[in-house]
Amino acid sequence: MKSFAPKPWVAPQPVLIIGTYNDDGTPNAMNAAWGGQWDMKEIVISMGAHATTLNLNRSGEFTAAFATESTMVASDFVGIVSAKNDPAKMEKTGWSTQRAEKVNAPVFTDFPMTLECRIKEKIDESAEGYYIVAEIVNILVDENYLAEDGNPDIEKMHLIVFDPVHHSYIALGQKVGQAFSDGKALK
Numbered sequence: 001m002k003s004f005a006p007k008p009w010v011a012p013q014p015v016l017i018i019g020t021y022n023d024d025g026t027p028n029a030m031n032a033a034w035g036g037q038w039d040m041k042e043i044v045i046s047m048g049a050h051a052t053t054l055n056l057n058r059s060g061e062f063t064a065a066f067a068t069e070s071t072m073v074a075s076d077f078v079g080i081v082s083a084k085n086d087p088a089k090m091e092k093t094g095w096s097t098q099r100a101e102k103v104n105a106p107v108f109t110d111f112p113m114t115l116e117c118r119i120k121e122k123i124d125e126s127a128e129g130y131y132i133v134a135e136i137v138n139i140l141v142d143e144n145y146l147a148e149d150g151n152p153d154i155e156k157m158h159l160i161v162f163d164p165v166h167h168s169y170i171a172l173g174q175k176v177g178q179a180f181s182d183g184k185a186l187k
Contacts, residue, residue, distance in 0.1 A: 012161035015067035020055035027106035031079025033162035061103035065111035
């Protein structure tokens, strides 16, 4: 085996699009690849110093949408372009927005699934940013992405994940097994 120095190589990493409102009430989005499930009803995200961070400091509420193959280019764009430098940032994405149901944040309707979140805790807050632990207060799923059982169908969504080793995006594939079940074959 080849040995490497410690790096941020936990994989896969979801590509989360964080939605907030700017000071003037216009929607803003940011690509946040360093995030994940924290607890049963909470997520954690590593935030740097961004326009989104300022918005979060002001409101404490946001949405987190899961990027897809069809939203990949615009999702990458909102990660490399700041609203501080490009006032037309959101117009360039072509995304449609509506107000979230439970929090004061935009929902980008081009995404199949969006979490509505409220910050519970900021960890290691500094001028460079902080980690947020946020409560999931609602989950919105486009009905086109529901399975026969009425729950979200992750395979239909064509989600992408961030490859931290090669700085690329990878499409999630198909179901290969059943969790909490297939391992029973070894009992």
